[in-house]
Amino acid sequence: MEPNSQETEKFLAMAARSLRSRINTCPLNASHSITPAKPIEKKPPPPEQSTAMKRAVLFFNSILLAVGSCGGPLITRLYFVHGGNCVWLSSWLQSGGCPIILIPLIISYFFRRRAASGSGNSTKMIFVKLRLFLSAAAIGLIIGFDNYLYTYGIARLPVSTSALIIACQLAFTAAFAYLLVNQRFTRYSIMAIVLMTTGAAVLASHTSGDLPAGVSNKQYRAGFLTTLSAAFLYGMILPLVELTYEKSKQQITYTLVLEIQLILSVFATILSTVGMLINNNFQEIGREAAEFGLGETKYYVVLVMNAVIWQSFFLGAVGVIFSSSSLFSGVLIAVMLPATEILGVIFLKEKFHAEKGVSLVLNLCGFVCYFLGEIKNDPTKTLELQTTA
Numbered sequence: 066m067e068p069n070s071q072e073t074e075k076f077l078a079m080a081a082r083s084l085r086s087r088i089n090t091c092p093l094n095a096s097h098s099i100t101p102a103k104p105i106e107k108k109p110p111p112p113e114q115s116t117a118m119k120r121a122v123l124f125f126n127s128i129l130l131a132v133g134s135c136g137g138p139l140i141t142r143l144y145f146v147h148g149g150n151c152v153w154l155s156s157w158l159q160s161g162g163c164p165i166i167l168i169p170l171i172i173s174y175f176f177r178r179r180a181a182s183g184s185g186n187s188t189k190m191i192f193v194k195l196r197l198f199l200s201a202a203a204i205g206l207i208i209g210f211d212n213y214l215y216t217y218g219i220a221r222l223p224v225s226t227s228a229l230i231i232a233c234q235l236a237f238t239a240a241f242a243y244l245l246v247n248q249r250f251t252r253y254s255i256m257a258i259v260l261m262t263t264g265a266a267v268l269a270s271h272t273s274g275d276l277p278a279g280v281s282n283k284q285y286r287a288g289f290l291t292t293l294s295a296a297f298l299y300g301m302i303l304p305l306v307e308l309t310y311e312k313s314k315q316q317i318t319y320t321l322v323l324e325i326q327l328i329l330s331v332f333a334t335i336l337s338t339v340g341m342l343i344n345n346n347f348q349e350i351g352r353e354a355a356e357f358g359l360g361e362t363k364y365y366v367v368l369v370m371n372a373v374i375w376q377s378f379f380l381g382a383v384g385v386i387f388s389s390s391s392l393f394s395g396v397l398i399a400v401m402l403p404a405t406e407i408l409g410v411i412f413l414k415e416k417f418h419a420e421k422g423v424s425l426v427l428n429l430c431g432f433v434c435y436f437l438g439e440i441k442n443d444p445t446k447t448l449e450l451q452t453t454a
Contacts, residue, residue: 119388122319126384127397133378134401138224139408140371145220146413147358147367151346152220155371156212157337159379160205162372163330166323166380173320192321193328197313201325204305205332208379211298212333213340218292221284223277224409225421228402229264230292232428236262237300238395245304246311248392253438260431261399264424303391306383322387326380393435400432 141155149155178188193201219227239258242248276285309325310317341347357364385394403425410417 123385123388126381126388128381129377130381130385130394130397131401133374133376133381134398135405135408136374137371137378138219138227138405139412140367140374141216141219142224142227142409142413144367144371148356149353149364149367150220151341151344151349151353152213152216153337153340153344154346154350154368155220156209156216157334157341157346158368158371159212159216159375160209160330160333160337162376163327163334165373165376166327166330170320170323170327173323177320191324192315192318193324194313194315197309197315197321197325198328200309200313201328202332204302204309205329206336207298207305208302208329209333209336211295211302212337214291214298215295218288218295221277221280221288222292223415224413225406225415225417226289227292228405228409229424230289231296231299232261232264232399232402232424233293234296234300235395235399237297238303239300239392241301241304242307242390242392242395245308246391248304248390251438253434253441254392257396257431257435257438260427260434261396264403264427264431267420267423267427300395303382303386303394307386307391310387317387319384319387322383323380326383329383330376330379396432396435400428403428 137159141159144155174188174190181188215227215231218230222230236258239248239250239254243250276282280288306325306329315321354361354364357367359367382394382398385397403421406415406421406425407417409415410421
């Protein structure tokens with residue numbers, strides 16, 4: 066049966082009137098224009114650090130590491146050659162210059178504060194968290210003990226002999242880097258390690274003629290063993306720092322690297338301070354200054370320069386690890402050792418044998434081999450940072 070057309074029209078008219086009535090009573094009617102919601106503004110991601118900047122950061126830290134690697138042993142040996150005797154004091158100076166790190170940290174804070182002033186966001190002053198702090202504190206204590214071992218050795222060995230022993234740290238760094246951070250080895254890096262370690266062995270074959278004046282054979286052997294122990298321990302420290310970066314569960318920026326270095330140095334200094342207190346080294350400073358071979362004023366200059374140069378070394382080391390790897394940091398330290406030997410001959414009048422020349426050539430060949438291997442494996446990322454600063 067067909068529906069009644071009049072009833073249908075009547076029903077549609079009623080429905081239309083009802084709909085108009087609802088629209089007129091609705092708050093969103095024609096008199097209340099609807100403005101579309103503003104789209105949520107997304108903050109653009111921070112610009113990626115340019116390759117040139119990454120290379121500049123790596124280059125800067127490499128320079129710091131080179132200055133510390135060459136200058137640190139020389140200034141330390143200079144202290145002992147001219148009458149210094151406090152091993153714990155010299156060890157303390159290797160980390161006691163840590164307040165220097167506050168300067169770049171304060172500068173970084175004010176730059177970040179100025180950048181955040183427009184957005185209204187608060188500026189974070191400290192990035193390091195408890196987990197990372199505890200790890201850095203533990204490594205700092207190890208560094209303090211390593212500083213003592215190294216200083217005890219260099220007090221009884223020529224700089225050139227100490228440098229050849231420390232060259233072995235590259236092999237220790239490579240082994241610990243493989244065990245702790247799964248460092249990938251290539252035939253180039255293996256060849257570099259072999260060449261540099263062979264260079265140290267060549268020098269070790271002619272150490273008997275390097276006995277310093279006033280040092281007995283027993284003291285010389287003790288210095289040799291403690292320096293070798295320092296090389297072993299520092300070979301472990303570099304990969305431990307890299308492992309700390311990886312396990313921190315934080316974004317590793319260069320500001321955070323500076324904070325970590327400050328913690329490392331503070332705890333190393335605490336250990337050395339305890340050693341100085343036990344051995345009454347603080348009371349010895351005045352007497353040593355009066356009897357120092359270069360004069361009292363130069364005694365304090367040597368102490369200050371000692372602290373500054375060694376802090377340059379440690380800043381450069383952790384910066385290179387951040388920028389590249391612990392193994393590359395170890396390679397840079399190793400390649401600087403022949404230069405340290407030559408500087409020891411020039412400034413401290415140490416003997417330069419043919420074996421030292423052979424070692425110099427082997428170390429330089431090892432460095433070139435490692436660097437060429439890195440370029441061949443990844444020519445576009447050889448000098449790139451692993452994280453943005």
